[in-house]
Amino acid sequence: MYKVLTDCGTAAKDxxxxxxxxxxxxxxxxxxxxxxxxxxxxYTSTAGLVGSALGQFMQHWSRDLVYIAKRTSSSLHGADQATRYYMAGDLEHAANAQGEAAKEPKVDMPGRGQTSHRTKGR
Structure with a gap:
């Protein structure tokens, strides 16, 4: 099991x-x-059309990328904790660790309040 978590952690880092x-x-x-x-x-300069489009692209998708990173981290950490508790025979703590890992992560973007991924209007 630890090999799976290690491999997943390496993939998440990548x-x-x-x-x-x-x-x-x-x-x-x-x-x-x-x-x-x-x-x-x-005579003032502003971002060109391509630069502006790239900025809008990043602004649109950055929240989702942060959400994916937080969800992945929480899932891996929860799986690690739950596995350790399960191996020690502590099924109650294992279930609690799984429950904590399943909670919706909060994404706090600069300039915005904390909002969960599901309540961002999509």
Whole structure:
């Protein structure tokens, strides 16, 4: 059982690393995509169309990515705890650990209140 948890933890870490790299790459791509500059002054620049679209994409999906990471972490931690209790013969604590792991994770994004994934309006 511990091999399964270790393998799942490794896969979750890889997924987390990929999400972090995607966020960094999207930011770099958005800034490299160019800007729009006013021709008539005052001469200001704003993100170009591609940069703006990439920003909206990340803003839309970042909440779901954080939710997936929190859900995965909670599930793995709960499975580990429940397994340890079960192996020790403590079925009540094993059931409690499973119940805690099944609770809906809270996603707290910057600039927003804490909201569960299910109540975000989807």
């Amino acid at each position: 997924m987390s690393d990929a999400g972090s790299a995607m966020q960094k790459n999207l930011e770099e791509a958005a800034s490299a995509a160019g800007t729009l500059t006013s021709q008539f002054g005052p």
